[in-house]
Amino acid sequence: MDIDYETALPHLRAKFAEMGVSFGEGTLAHAAAVGITQLAWRNGPIENAHAGERGRRNGLHDGVMFARNTWVFHQALEAVRSTDQYALLSFEDRILDRSLVWPGTSSTLSRFGYGALGDIRKHAKGRVNYLLELEDAYGQGSEEFLLLAGSGALFQHDRFGMPGWEPVVERIAMRLRGEDEEFVSYLAVRAGLGFEAWLATAPSLVHEDLPRVVESLRLAPYRLDARVLKWFAWNPVLTHRGT
Structure with missing residues (x-):
């Protein structure tokens, strides 16, 4: 057609x-x-x-x-x-x-x-x-x-490259710093995990240089090792929409 x-x-x-x-x-x-x-x-x-x-x-x-x-x-x-x-x-x-x-x-x-x-x-x-x-x-x-x-x-508003990606990255940063109380509660109720136990599963780079991780996610995720990005893919730190 x-x-x-x-x-x-x-x-x-x-x-x-x-x-x-x-x-x-x-x-x-x-x-x-x-x-x-x-x-x-x-x-x-x-x-x-x-x-x-x-x-x-x-x-x-x-x-x-x-x-x-x-x-x-x-x-x-x-x-x-x-x-x-x-x-x-x-x-x-x-x-x-x-x-x-x-x-x-x-x-x-x-x-x-x-x-x-x-x-x-x-x-x-x-x-x-x-x-x-x-x-x-x-x-x-x-x-x-x-x-x-x-x-x-049109249906990718919050994907990388679109205007909605910036707030997503800001939300990720807050969650990784333990500043999102709703997310901490979500982990406990839905995933049965304490925040510290969940964060311990993150790649070492997240613990060693969070600003670099956040900036790379914002501008060019491919600058990060694919093994680091694998942790973020389908992770609630990225996918959970909040309430």
Whole structure:
């Protein structure tokens, strides 16, 4: 089914405005980068590999995915901000580079995506071709292109790269410092854990240099070791919404 872009654009503009995202303030580029990450990388064969037995065999755990997804976001952000007409193709080359060591890890796509490399490549190239068509239709870096490219970010308000991520990181910092009384109670009632016992499960870096951990989570989680990020993934310090 063909997509009616002209009908979709006002809706996207209005929905993003409700989220505090706009072209004029430059935040729409971030939403586009989130959408492109979803489109070309996250929602594809790599996620299927991560979720199944292949992911366990290849060491593609939650921390690796956390690091990789946030790194891909930054590559996408660079591409949508670039004036280079080949920026999206350069983005494609980087995310499909089989020899590039993934930040936060000591390995590469060749290992993490082993058994699905052809599907990963086909998926990414197909999605980038779609984005190139949007660029041709609306212009590189145009508001229309960014709105359409960012459509996958509409339900990602509190994900990394979106306006809601900053409060999430602030909440994480408060919880790790023991300043969130509701969270401490939640751990005791729902998880049967005292705060100190729960905090003792955190990676050593959390205890040794919490400011570095918090700043990395805020700006570029992939700067942290994937084993550190694995602790945060699905951890109530990140996922619990509070009351």
